Amino acid sequence: MAECIYHQLKSQPTWILILLSLGSISLLKLSFSIIIWVYVNFIRPGKNLKKYGSWALITGPTDGIGKAFAFQLARKGLNLVLVGRNPDKLKEVSESIKSKSGSTQIKNVVVDFSGDLDDGVSRIKEAIEGLDVGLLINNVGVSYPYARFFHEVDEKLLSDLIKVNIEGTTKVTQAVLPAMVKRKKGAIVNIGSGAAIVIPSDPLYSVYAATKAYVDQFSRCLYVEYKNSGIDVQCQVPLYVATKMASIKRSSFFVPSTDGYARAALRWIGYEPRCTPYWPHSILWALANSLPESAIDAWRLKFCLAIRKRGQLKDSKKIE
Ligand SMILES: NC(=O)c1ccc[n+]([C@@H]2O[C@H](COP(=O)([O-])OP(=O)(O)OC[C@H]3O[C@@H](n4cnc5c(N)ncnc54)[C@H](OP(=O)(O)O)[C@@H]3O)[C@@H](O)[C@H]2O)c1
Numbered sequence: 535m536a537e538c539i540y541h542q543l544k545s546q547p548t549w550i551l552i553l554l555s556l557g558s559i560s561l562l563k564l565s566f567s568i569i570i571w572v573y574v575n576f577i578r579p580g581k582n583l584k585k586y587g588s589w590a591l592i593t594g595p596t597d598g599i600g601k602a603f604a605f606q607l608a609r610k611g612l613n614l615v616l617v618g619r620n621p622d623k624l625k626e627v628s629e630s631i632k633s634k635s636g637s638t639q640i641k642n643v644v645v646d647f648s649g650d651l652d653d654g655v656s657r658i659k660e661a662i663e664g665l666d667v668g669l670l671i672n673n674v675g676v677s678y679p680y681a682r683f684f685h686e687v688d689e690k691l692l693s694d695l696i697k698v699n700i701e702g703t704t705k706v707t708q709a710v711l712p713a714m715v716k717r718k719k720g721a722i723v724n725i726g727s728g729a730a731i732v733i734p735s736d737p738l739y740s741v742y743a744a745t746k747a748y749v750d751q752f753s754r755c756l757y758v759e760y761k762n763s764g765i766d767v768q769c770q771v772p773l774y775v776a777t778k779m780a781s782i783k784r785s786s787f788f789v790p791s792t793d794g795y796a797r798a799a800l801r802w803i804g805y806e807p808r809c810t811p812y813w814p815h816s817i818l819w820a821l822a823n824s825l826p827e828s829a830i831d832a833w834r835l836k837f838c839l840a841i842r843k844r845g846q847l848k849d850s851k852k853i854e
Contacts, residue, residue: 589667599775602795
């Protein structure tokens with residue numbers, strides 16, 4: 535049989551042999567990628583997060599993805615520093631966590647990331663003094679209330695986007711990192727967005743997408759800077775997750791619940807510098823990569839113009 539194939543191949547012209555070889559290499563590459571994808575999404579075990587330290591600090595833990603991270607990390611046996619703007623919501627979340635995972639120690643720090651950030655960061659530094667904070671989840675983030683052109687973005691929204699998404703992430707990292715460097719261990723997870731990485735543009739959300747592009751590049755550079763110091767830096771890239779920010783109440787196959795996202799997210803901590811932890815999102819990412827950018831740009835613009843129209847209609851009803 536093998537001899538027969540060999541003779542068949544030998545009798546083919548060179549150009550067919552070249553084409554066959556190229557085809558086989560592509561097929562091999564594809565099969566290899568699929569095997570790796572199955573392994574990292576379904577087989578590879580998550581890391582023992584307690585090995586980084588006994589405390590985790592989470593920003594924006596009072597709602598959405600951050601809240602789900604807080605519950606899941608407590609379940610894994612980590613103590614928590616919760617950094618949020620609303621003291622009542624912080625109290626409610628920490629009491630609810632304690633009622634489920636009684637042994638979890640929790641420290642609440644009230645910081646409004648759109649307010650006096652330096653003051654907030656010094657309160658964070660005070661709170662973590664002497665604690666073994668091995669995991670930092672830079673989750674806090676804001677987006678537009680609804681899609682709008684850049685010239686329609688008012689000063690307050692512009693300032694909040696930059697302060698919360700960029701300055702907040704940067705300054706909290708700078709507050710937590712020195713102790714990790716000293717202990718030569720730690721993990722930092724920065725929550726990016728598909729808006730900056732998966733799709734080529736996010737029209738009518740330009741500043742939000744640009745702040746997340748900052749988070750992505752910031753994370754990658756830190757990953758390289760600190761990987762030899764025992765610190766794993768990662769940018770997680772969620773696509774839509776059912777939260778108030780996304781204005782999606784119900785989860786579905788491609789839109790996970792916050793718990794579904796956080797469960798997947800914990801399994802990726804400490805591995806690749808950039809990932810989308812929820813596997814159906816990675817299918818959408820691959821699909822986006824296979825389409826022409828101009829087609830995605832055009833689809834996204836149409837989609838965001840429709841969101842803008844709906845948002846404007848709601849606003850006008852509120853005024854009436
Ligand atoms: N949901 C998605 O589809 C999606 C997709 C890609 C990326 N992301 C990213 O995922 C992260 C979490 O988003 P999410 O959807 O979970 O949002 P969310 O449900 O709106 O929750 C945001 C959290 O951040 C807090 N927060 C907002 N502004 C703050 C401020 N000025 N100071 C202190 N805390 C503040 C909120 O506090 P309150 O409880 O007081 O409001 C809440 O705890 C963000 O970085 C977002 O960009 C989300």
